[in-house]
Amino acid sequence: GADLLALNMAARVADGDQIVVGVVPPEAAPPVSSTTSGIGTSADGSGGVPAGVGGSTTGGTVDLNAATVAELDALPGVGPVTATSIVSWRETNGRFATVDQLSEVDGIGPGRLAKIRDLVHVG
Structure with missing residues (x-):
């Protein structure tokens, strides 16, 4: 029953990272998959800001x-x-x-x- 569409299957993960996969509530925006490692963290520290957080x-x-x-x-x-x-x-x-x-x-x-x-x- 988990929504796998928002899971980035190509994301790099490191030992100890947590990947959260869950059920999306009805009429909710799909969750953005994320990890807790510093891999992919940008120079400004935004860490790959998910959609919905920027100005666009x-x-x-x-x-x-x-x-x-x-x-x-x-x-x-x-x-x-x-x-x-x-x-x-x-x-x-x-x-x-x-x-x-x-x-x-x-x-x-x-x-x-x-x-x-x-x-x-x-x-």
Whole structure:
């Protein structure tokens, strides 16, 4: 019964790290998986700030036109390569006009788009 969509299966873990996997309450934003190690901690000490903490969110969703690679990487089903592809698409083509334009990004097919559609917006 656990929601595994928010679990980053590619995250590096160290001995002693705790990974919390649980059931998401109805109508709640998906949890951001995290570890307690210093691996991946940024120079500013933010430690890979999860989506919803930066300035590019509205109502718990990530703004495709302002999100950083780290914020996009925190989305379920989006890893660092896909997050970088989203930012590269934005730099090459300009702002996203609709969420559906994510289908034009390399690595985002119909299934992945369906998983993240309700977690992103165009600001």
